[in-house]
Amino acid sequence: MAESADCIVVGAGVVGLAVARAFAAYGREVLVLEAERTIGTGVSSRSSEVIHAGIYYLPHSLKARLCVSGRDQLYEYCNTRNVEHRRLGKLIVATSEPQVLDLHRYADQAAANGVADLRLLTGQEVRSIEPSVRCVAGLLSPSTGIIDSHGLMIAYQADIEAHGGTILFNTRVLRGTLFSSGVQLEIEGGTSVSAGTVVNAGGLQAQALSSRMEGIPHASIPDLHLAKGHYFTLSGRSPFKRLVYPIANEAGLGTHVTLDLSGRARFGPDVQWIDHVDYTFNTDRRALFCRAIREYYPDLDESCLQPGYVGIRPKVCGPGQPSADFCICGPAAHGGAPYAALYGIESPGLTASLALGTYVARMFEQA
The missing domain is CATH 3.30.9.10 (D-Amino Acid Oxidase, subunit A, domain 2)
Structure with a gap:
């Protein structure tokens, strides 16, 4: 692995791949680090595989906005890339x-x-x-429709690689440090890599990874x-x-x-x-x-x-609590450091994935 990278996305689930794809499409050199041996082995492989219309979410919430725009983008993408789906x-x-x-x-x-x-x-x-x-x-x-979620992730992976991006499997991020100009990550096996931008799309492990990042107040990480x-x-x-x-x-x-x-x-x-x-x-x-x-x-x-x-x-909400919105913490939440963490990305994350990718990539344009 190179000792430095332009943009690193941690996690190769459907949302992590969509984020990496968006950065790559903007011309960024993207490296995806995945702890498992292939794409989408966590939350992304165990869903209902539903393309949601955007009914259940509070107006103006991220879930509502990204679901509705992402749904339309996803149907168009599936038609263009021949990803199997059915409305x-x-x-x-x-x-x-x-x-x-x-x-x-x-x-x-x-x-x-x-x-x-x-x-x-x-x-x-x-x-x-x-x-x-x-x-x-x-x-x-x-x-509302259904989709081959694995086929979708394969298409996202192909897009990343077509733009020069790389996905490294069996690569576990242990910890890191935030700086104003970048992020230093320590990888299992003793490797250290610095990046100008890091996005934590770790799914079930997102909070755990952020808690091991020096420079992030623990109180800023949702339960x-x-x-x-x-x-x-x-x-x-x-x-x-x-x-x-x-x-x-x-x-x-x-x-x-x-x-x-x-x-x-x-x-x-x-x-x-x-x-x-x-x-x-x-x-x-x-x-x-x-x-x-x-x-x-x-x-x-x-x-x-x-x-x-x-x-x-x-x-990010527990028993008896009202449903919560996506929790996406970008540079503004981390003192301007070029780090974003995606918490609570449950349904409609798959439907919203293309819109989520664009949303996260644009956060760094505005940082």
Whole structure:
């Protein structure tokens, strides 16, 4: 490894790759450092792979702004780069009359975010397009879709390399020091490298890395809360043509139906707060899943519900706290030092990835 670099991005998940891609497109010499042996082995490999429309997020928040702009950029990018995806559409369903008010609230919030294609449906209208779904009303989002997230990351990697960037795997950053003119990083194995710009896109490890960076006050680093989510798959043919979501809860979007690109249905994620990274699948969650799913899919055959996989969301809000925005701390938050840290990049991080990359790169233009 060279002893100095122009721009270093730590983390080769979908957001880290998108950030590196944006810097490379601006003509920066980019080096991506990834602790694992390949791209996207953490949060990015264990998501719902949904392209979100921009419904749930508070108007003017980073999540709202970057999701809506990122969604449009992502569909265009997928078409241009032949990344497999499908604009299936999504139904948010109210299973009781009081929840209909939530649908109207979603519609109003989405309109404030610039999502203009939602349509309120009666329960009968929902059944006409999704016969297996039982509800009193629904909200149809035609702009929601699904994507091959690994294929997307491969395309981002190709863009980085086409612009002269490099990704180093099995390269773990141990610690570093911030200076006004750059950042010094110490790499496992005894290597030290200085960079004019460093972006911490470490996902679940972002807070831990910043806590090992000399020059960053510990109080400026938000707490990390780990929300473990299980996904169960549905064996046999899917009864759904679209994604189906219940009304969201305080910790997430509820136990919803997503489809993969082969048409197979999966349910999840649930929310289980944990204090350390643990990808063990807890099959005891099945009963909770069945109860939640039957609220809108009463014909569920429990024997068809099979363990799938586990994901962990890096949240900056904990149990009982309101949902938090993306937390992106740039040079202004670090005394002008050319360092940025991305905390709490959960959903809609994949959807927003292109917009996130541009947002972060531009922070350094304005520093």
